[in-house]
Amino acid sequence: MTRKLDEPDAEMTRAVASFYERHPFPGERQPDADGLLLMRRVASMIADARHEAGPRRLRLLDAGCGTGNTSVALARTFPALDVQGMDICGRSLDLARAAAQDAGLENVAFAQGDLLAGPLPAGRWDIIVCLGVVHHTANMERALGHLAQALAPDGRMMLWVYGRHGRYHHQLNRRLLALLLKDETDPTRQVELAREFALDTGDGEPLSDLYGFVPGRHEREQVVLNDAWIADQFLHTNERAVDLPEFLGMIKAVGLVMHEWLGEDTSGTRLPPALAARLDRLPEQERLCALDLLLKPRRYFVEARRKGGWPS
Ligand SMILES: C[S@@+](CC[C@H](N)C(=O)[O-])C[C@H]1O[C@@H](n2cnc3c(N)ncnc32)[C@H](O)[C@@H]1O
Numbered sequence: 001m002t003r004k005l006d007e008p009d010a011e012m013t014r015a016v017a018s019f020y021e022r023h024p025f026p027g028e029r030q031p032d033a034d035g036l037l038l039m040r041r042v043a044s045m046i047a048d049a050r051h052e053a054g055p056r057r058l059r060l061l062d063a064g065c066g067t068g069n070t071s072v073a074l075a076r077t078f079p080a081l082d083v084q085g086m087d088i089c090g091r092s093l094d095l096a097r098a099a100a101q102d103a104g105l106e107n108v109a110f111a112q113g114d115l116l117a118g119p120l121p122a123g124r125w126d127i128i129v130c131l132g133v134v135h136h137t138a139n140m141e142r143a144l145g146h147l148a149q150a151l152a153p154d155g156r157m158m159l160w161v162y163g164r165h166g167r168y169h170h171q172l173n174r175r176l177l178a179l180l181l182k183d184e185t186d187p188t189r190q191v192e193l194a195r196e197f198a199l200d201t202g203d204g205e206p207l208s209d210l211y212g213f214v215p216g217r218h219e220r221e222q223v224v225l226n227d228a229w230i231a232d233q234f235l236h237t238n239e240r241a242v243d244l245p246e247f248l249g250m251i252k253a254v255g256l257v258m259h260e261w262l263g264e265d266t267s268g269t270r271l272p273p274a275l276a277a278r279l280d281r282l283p284e285q286e287r288l289c290a291l292d293l294l295l296k297p298r299r300y301f302v303e304a305r306r307k308g309g310w311p312s
Pocket residue numbers: 013016017020025026063064065066067069070086087088089092113114115116130131132133136137232
């Protein structure tokens with residue numbers, strides 16, 4: 001049985017929910033490279049499932065679906081899926097339902113729920129997608145636990161969480177901005193000032209710190225246009241970034257293993273050859289730890305399963 005949420009966690013959860021009521025995410029934002037990667041992964045999961053289990057509809061949960069962009073895109077692209085979006089934020093869900101209705105989709109539904117509140121239906125979903133969510137919850141371990149028990153025995157979970165090493169400079173920028181804005185209570189003005197901070201500090205240094213490179217026109221345009229993104233990156237009430245060993249420990253504690261580390265070149269070929277060869281000789285846990293230090297990811301995008309994963 002799940003314990004009742006401690007009051008500090010409950011208070012943080014209310015603060016996070018009310019943050020998203022002010023800034024429903026992602027709103028108008030276009031899919032990025034990871035969004036496209038997700039689509040390809042889900043396509044191959046559907047093909048595999050067809051191969052393994054014959055023609056049956058797959059159930060997919062988009063946990064923390066926000067304004068439903070991913071849920072709607074998945075339901076539209078894959079009619080063989082039954083997509084369930086859930087989120088704590090009522091305003092985001094209204095936008096998600098409107099988008100699904102506009103698209104005339106019948107294989108997607110949305111429900112309000114708190115990932116921390118209590119168990120989800122056990123073993124229900126073949127695929128769980130949880131993108132950019134657990135690191136904003138008051139208790140990441142608990143959220144992951146609830147997701148893991150809702151996964152079907154041979155189910156697959158796509159997780160996207162902030163990486164501590166890659167977000168280090170960004171975290172410093174967030175702290176700086178929090179100091180500068182500590183007396184600003186108007187949420188609209190906060191967003192305006194955060195946007196100015198991002199675009200006009202130095203030569204857009206906060207954006208370079210965030211992306212790890214000088215962003216191109218597309219990224220800059222997203223920043224200029226999207227209040228939700230500015231708020232989410234620069235003004236969030238609660239975010240926690242992890243490193244890879246910590247993240248793998250968390251998913252292991254809930255009975256999952258990393259099956260695939262997505263969106264990174266994990267070959268180690270960025271190292272000089274003699275060091276790349278040493279990397280390859282390390283025991284798997286240490287090799288992953290070394291890769292994490294080498295790559296300094298801004299996010300971990302991972303497919304997790306119950307068994308047979310990486311490291312073995
Ligand atoms: C950064 S947004 C990500 C939205 C979407 N997954 C995407 O990738 O565009 C985080 C979402 O998590 C939701 N969320 C945060 N805490 C939650 C909780 N305890 N239970 C359910 N949803 C939660 C927020 O309301 C918000 O919509």
